[in-house]
Amino acid sequence: MPHQQVKFYQAGSFVAGNRLLDPDQRSVQAHMDRSNTLTSGHRACQGCGEALGARYALDAAMRATGNQVIAANATGCLEVFSTPYPESSWQLPWIHSLFGNAPAVATGIAAALKVKGRTDVRVVGQGGDGGTVDIGFACLSGMFERNDDVLFICYDNEAYMNTGVQRSGATPPAARTATTKPVGKEPGNVFGQGKNAPLIAMAHEIPYVATATVAELRDLEYKVERAMEFRGARYLHIFVPCPLGWGSASHDTIRIARLVKETGLFPVFEAEHGEVVGVSKIRRQVPVEEYLRPQRRFAHLFGDPPRTDVIARIQERADRNIGRFGLLAETGEGAELPGAV
Numbered sequence: 001m002p003h004q005q006v007k008f009y010q011a012g013s014f015v016a017g018n019r020l021l022d023p024d025q026r027s028v029q030a031h032m033d034r035s036n037t038l039t040s041g042h043r044a045c046q047g048c049g050e051a052l053g054a055r056y057a058l059d060a061a062m063r064a065t066g067n068q069v070i071a072a073n074a075t076g077c078l079e080v081f082s083t084p085y086p087e088s089s090w091q092l093p094w095i096h097s098l099f100g101n102a103p104a105v106a107t108g109i110a111a112a113l114k115v116k117g118r119t120d121v122r123v124v125g126q127g128g129d130g131g132t133v134d135i136g137f138a139c140l141s142g143m144f145e146r147n148d149d150v151l152f153i154c155y156d157n158e159a160y161m162n163t164g165v166q167r168s169g170a171t172p173p174a175a176r177t178a179t180t181k182p183v184g185k186e187p188g189n190v191f192g193q194g195k196n197a198p199l200i201a202m203a204h205e206i207p208y209v210a211t212a213t214v215a216e217l218r219d220l221e222y223k224v225e226r227a228m229e230f231r232g233a234r235y236l237h238i239f240v241p242c243p244l245g246w247g248s249a250s251h252d253t254i255r256i257a258r259l260v261k262e263t264g265l266f267p268v269f270e271a272e273h274g275e276v277v278g279v280s281k282i283r284r285q286v287p288v289e290e291y292l293r294p295q296r297r298f299a300h301l302f303g304d305p306p307r308t309d310v311i312a313r314i315q316e317r318a319d320r321n322i323g324r325f326g327l328l329a330e331t332g333e334g335a336e337l338p339g340a341v
């Protein structure tokens with residue numbers, strides 16, 4: 001679906017832009033008939049990026065498919081806060097898998113639908129970064145290499161939040177978690193470990209891979225809708241701040257998600273069949289310090305004396321992404337969102 005670019009967002013929201021767009025180009029959430037797949041009453045913390053991302057992603061998937069979606073959900077915060085048995089906030093067919101097998105359960109559902117000839121019903125698998133990047137990774141890679149007809153969504157809050165903020169393979173260097181204490185010469189999570197799930201997904205050359213953040217919700221909706229245009233395996237990796245685990249203010253969730261992109265630390269892009277086809281440009285690169293400071297998980301970098309050496313290493317990572325993905329806007333005119341018309 002063509003993606004209307006809105007250039008004049010003042011506070012980072014697209015609310016004003018929505019009003020000025022044709023009705024059929026407004027965001028899914030702007031529609032009265034949105035499906036509210038993750039409805040009110042769930043128990044996520046205030047400012048939870050995962051709850052926001054899941055609501056937008058699933059509502060967009062529902063709109064793209066005429067409300068024909070089945071979701072398989074790994075164990076993790078998203079499952080626990082939404083579905084304390086016998087209650088549930090989900091308003092779609094939804095199944096709770098194990099922590100490590102959501103991609104396999106999603107594959108099974110897709111296979112059953114194929115046998116039944118139900119090409120109209122689409123499957124979404126979803127989980128946190130631990131469920132996706134760590135324990136579920138073998139199932140996910142299998143789902144990719146078989147090109148199973150599933151969109152898998154990873155909500156990346158960069159640690160195992162549900163069980164008390166333990167490090168995952170998506171935890172960034174220097175971050176303090178319950179298992180990476182801010183002590184010693186290399187405080188927090190060490191450099192040189194972890195994995196880049198979107199790039200690994202791309203290496204499988206599956207039809208569609210994209211990244212998004214909860215700061216650019218129209219872009220997130222667009223990527224879900226675009227993913228639904230493909231058959232076969234698709235992967236969407238969404239950056240979702242976690243106020244509890246990161247020690248950030250709940251009202252800063254969107255700001256932090258915007259800063260991670262504007263620093264270059266989290267490249268926002270989309271790829272088809274293993275090739276990058278679009279990147280969300282940065283108008284002005286923000287120093288990583290601005291992103292790190294509002295989060296207590298990085299507080300040990302700003303003590304007395306501050307760890308400027310560690311901050312410089314994080315800056316190097318951001319700069320590398322800027323060069324690698326060509327993230328800086330050349331004209332300075334504005335960010336180019338993937339698929340913009």
Ligand SMILES: Cc1ncc(C[n+]2csc(CCOP(=O)(O)OP(=O)(O)O)c2C)c(N)n1
Pocket residue numbers: 050075076077078099100127128129130131132157159160161162163168
């Ligand atoms: C085999 C197995 N090991 C450990 C657990 C405990 N467990 C449940 S959720 C979770 C962490 C989830 O982390 P993540 O996938 O990142 O989701 P988040 O809670 O951060 O959204 C763990 C360790 C489990 N349910 N099953």
Ligand code: SF4
Pocket residue numbers: 043044045046047048049050051077078081157161162241242243244245
């Ligand atoms: S701990 Fe983090 S991911 Fe879990 S509900 Fe709270 S804010 Fe969301």
Ligand SMILES: [Mg+2]
Pocket residue numbers: 128129130155156157158159160161168
């Ligand atoms: Mg997590």
